[in-house]
Amino acid sequence: MSKSLRSPLGRARGLGSAKDGTHHWWAQRVTAIALIPLSLWFVASIVRLAGAPLIDLQAWAASPVVAVLLLILVVATFQHARLGMQVVVEDYVHHEGVKVAALLAINGASLLFGAISAFAVLKLAFGG
Amino acid sequence: MAAESKSSAKSHPRPLSPHLQVYRPQYTSVLSITHRATGVALAVGTLMLACWLVAAATGERAFAGVNAFLGSGFGRVILFGWTVAFFYHLGNGIRHLFWDAGYGFDLPTAEKSGWLVIAFTIAATILSWALGLAVLGGR
Numbered sequence: 479m480s481k482s483l484r485s486p487l488g489r490a491r492g493l494g495s496a497k498d499g500t501h502h503w504w505a506q507r508v509t510a511i512a513l514i515p516l517s518l519w520f521v522a523s524i525v526r527l528a529g530a531p532l533i534d535l536q537a538w539a540a541s542p543v544v545a546v547l548l549l550i551l552v553v554a555t556f557q558h559a560r561l562g563m564q565v566v567v568e569d570y571v572h573h574e575g576v577k578v579a580a581l582l583a584i585n586g587a588s589l590l591f592g593a594i595s596a597f598a599v600l601k602l603a604f605g606g
Numbered sequence: 607m608a609a610e611s612k613s614s615a616k617s618h619p620r621p622l623s624p625h626l627q628v629y630r631p632q633y634t635s636v637l638s639i640t641h642r643a644t645g646v647a648l649a650v651g652t653l654m655l656a657c658w659l660v661a662a663a664t665g666e667r668a669f670a671g672v673n674a675f676l677g678s679g680f681g682r683v684i685l686f687g688w689t690v691a692f693f694y695h696l697g698n699g700i701r702h703l704f705w706d707a708g709y710g711f712d713l714p715t716a717e718k719s720g721w722l723v724i725a726f727t728i729a730a731t732i733l734s735w736a737l738g739l740a741v742l743g744g745r
Binding site: 518527536552562566595 | 665703742
């Protein structure tokens with residue numbers, strides 16, 4: 479303890495030099511657990527709606543419960559995918575510039591397509 | 607001291623651990639890399655999800671267009687691959703969560719749970735496609 483260079487406060491916070499701690503690991507698990515019921519529900523719903531006309535899909539998405547669950551599904555999915563792709567890039571891309579560019583692209587694409595998906599869910603739900 | 611070790615590292619490259627290809631692929635390691643591969647495939651698949659949602663929110667013509675693609679032979683192959691990747695990643699993800707909680711990490715249990723994940727993937731894929739095609743046929 480006395481030989482450690484870390485201050486007692488730094489030790490208590492447990493965030494290390496990256497100031498991030500276990501946040502990435504934990505967020506990956508939280509979204510994973512949320513996605514177990516959500517993704518199964520979504521796949522079951524899609525199977526039930528296979529080949530259905532748009533009006534049936536609109537009626538389904540207009541239900542408040544469905545719309546809210548779809549929104550949570552979209553957020554959890556894109557967050558989980560972003561965190562996972564980040565680890566893959568960090569493990570396999572060793573050139574610093576390419577790595578940073580790939581991480582920026584992953585973050586940007588997740589945000590962009592996540593926002594587009596969320597907007598589409600809202601538009602469907604409100605019948606616009 | 608630090609500068610000295612740095613210069614000696616330059617003249618004498620440090621030994622590296624053997625790379626992946628020297629190891630014989632094992633059942634558990636193949637399942638592990640498959641989790642990653644399906645994860646990347648599903649991440650690409652989220653773009654398909656976004657397209658489908660946008661088409662549904664845009665209107666009849668766009669929705670019909672995306673559905674025509676998904677219903678085509680090529681579209682169905684992609685959807686089938688997505689289904690396999692989804693159920694594998696879901697099942698194996700639950701296996702990972704058990705490991706995170708400290709259960710099932712011994713080799714016999716890890717091999718058994720691996721077979722369970724494969725059985726679940728096959729069964730769930732067949733079940734969802736049978737149900738989906740039945741719904742489609744009933745319209």
